[in-house]
Amino acid sequence: MPELPEVETVKRTLKKLILNEKIKDIQVTWPKMIKFPDDVDEFKSLLIGQSFYDIQRRGKFLLFLLDEHTLVSHLRMEGRYGIFAQEDKPDKHTHVRFLFESGKELRYRDVRKFGTMHLFHKGQEELNLPLSQLGIEPFSEQFTVEKLNELLSKTNRKIKTALLDQTKIVGLGNIYVDEALFRAKLHPETRANQLTLDEVTRLHESIKKTLMEAVNMGGSSIKTYVNGQGEMGMFQQTLFVYGRQGKACKHCGEELVRSVVGGRGTHTCPKCQHPPVT
Ligand SMILES: [Zn+2]
Numbered sequence: 615m616p617e618l619p620e621v622e623t624v625k626r627t628l629k630k631l632i633l634n635e636k637i638k639d640i641q642v643t644w645p646k647m648i649k650f651p652d653d654v655d656e657f658k659s660l661l662i663g664q665s666f667y668d669i670q671r672r673g674k675f676l677l678f679l680l681d682e683h684t685l686v687s688h689l690r691m692e693g694r695y696g697i698f699a700q701e702d703k704p705d706k707h708t709h710v711r712f713l714f715e716s717g718k719e720l721r722y723r724d725v726r727k728f729g730t731m732h733l734f735h736k737g738q739e740e741l742n743l744p745l746s747q748l749g750i751e752p753f754s755e756q757f758t759v760e761k762l763n764e765l766l767s768k769t770n771r772k773i774k775t776a777l778l779d780q781t782k783i784v785g786l787g788n789i790y791v792d793e794a795l796f797r798a799k800l801h802p803e804t805r806a807n808q809l810t811l812d813e814v815t816r817l818h819e820s821i822k823k824t825l826m827e828a829v830n831m832g833g834s835s836i837k838t839y840v841n842g843q844g845e846m847g848m849f850q851q852t853l854f855v856y857g858r859q860g861k862a863c864k865h866c867g868e869e870l871v872r873s874v875v876g877g878r879g880t881h882t883c884p885k886c887q888h889p890p891v892t
Contacts, residue, residue: 616689618752618785619828619849620839621674624695627842628676628720629669631697635714636665637680644709647724650732650742657733661685661712673748673784677739684739686732687722692838693729696721725838749782752825757783762821763814766806773809774802775876777821785825789834789856792881794820796855801887802875808890827852855881 616624640658642648648657664680671677676695678685687693698704700719704711709727712720722729732744739745749765750757765782766773777783777791786794795802797820800813809817833839833847836857840846850857854864859872859881868885 615674615691615787616693616833616839617674617787617790618671618825619790619831620833620841620847621671621676621689621785622829623833623841623847624689625669625671625676625842627845628695628697631842632666632669632678632714632720634665634667635716635718635720637661637663637712638715639713641711641713642709644724644727647709647722647727647729647731648733649730650734657731660733672740672745673751673780674787675745675748679736682736684734684736686734686739686745688730688744690724690728690730691726693722693724693726694838694840695842696723696844697842747781748784749780750784752783752785752821757818757822759811759815759818762818763809763811766809766814769806770808771806772802772876773800773804773806773817774878774880776806778876778878783821786821788878788880789836789853790821790824790828792856793854794824796881796883796887797824799886801889802880802882804890855883857881 640661642654645654648654651657660683666678666680668679676687698719698721700713700717704721707723707725708721709724710722766776769776774791777786798816828849831849832841834849835846836850855870858870861870863870863883866885868883870881870883873880
């Protein structure tokens, strides 16, 4: 599933391609993807005639800003956006087509069909689900050591589970939680409220650094992720633990292990990340 770095990369690449493009028609072949408004014809009529003037990101959501509306889109497992010429025939995985007056179009493709779209009047998006329940952005000024410490001190869930909770901090998924915890030398099963201030400080630093480096490398292409121009990310080459079970730890040489924490496949170094004493 795309996490913050991948969604940020899609945002940046798409932005250059769709600014000022005006929608002349929309085709939806998988109406279930449109979560709001309920009526697909209403969705289309609200968007036709509007132009894109910005793309933003909130957590793992893309926000397409149009003249009067904001389209909130989640790629879920394998959703992809791309720009195509209208004469190019769309494949069977194309579920939404935004046809521009220019002859180009924005296509949403999704093999698994789990992606979602919500359309709101401008300014209403933050007040409604899904965005209204989201927590702090890791690159924002609000994300301080003190704030992270406050959030974690309120829960005795395992630190990995707490970090995946998008209502607390947004953008981290399975890859970047495992990487950030490794870099902070913290075991994923440690209880969130058991961390010392030193450990929270290390974790804060490692979350920001891991995400920033991944954004700078265009995200991680683990399975199917590509950016808005069909290009792969490069961060997967620099991963320390994710997907590296059985291989040697880049720090200490110990064999990395895979376990399950909170129902999620989890990658750790048994030597660098000590399990909590129970
Ligand atoms: Zn190690």
